[in-house]
Amino acid sequence: MASAVSILPLVLADDIPDPSVVTPGVGGFAVFFFLAVVLFFLARSLGKHMRRARTNAATQERADGAAPGTADPAEPAGTADPPDGARP
Template sequence: MASAVSMLPLLADDIPDPSVVTPGVGGFAVFFFLAVVLFFLARSLGKHMRRARTNAAAQESADEETADTAGTADAADNTEPPDGARP
């Protein structure tokens, strides 16, 4: 225990002044890398959202077209009166 206590003054001398310490070039490089990754991630998200919106609109119009075609066929079949009925 005596040796651990005697080491404390040596460690206190190695601590730099907090007002002088800066992130430096390494901190800038990490921040810049994260900014570039975020830019490409947001760009990819925008592309995927546009594609999903386009696909949803195309699917909706295809569903409406199928429903219109089916409705027209049903209406054509129902124009003839049933057997024994008067027009």
């Protein structure tokens, strides 16, 4: 039975390119550019969704009749019912 070492090709010192000469080339630029374009559209979509969520939250608070960030004055602090599934 042959050992795994004899199956692998041997790399000679003459086959290793000089690291200062090796560059990513056109392929590396294409991948980097593609990722930059995807990141641009992802950030734009995130901004749109955040604006929509902020607008919906403000609309919901106006519909409830409460000022943003205020609690109900008729109910003392800490006596509100916990949401479903939450532990007291």
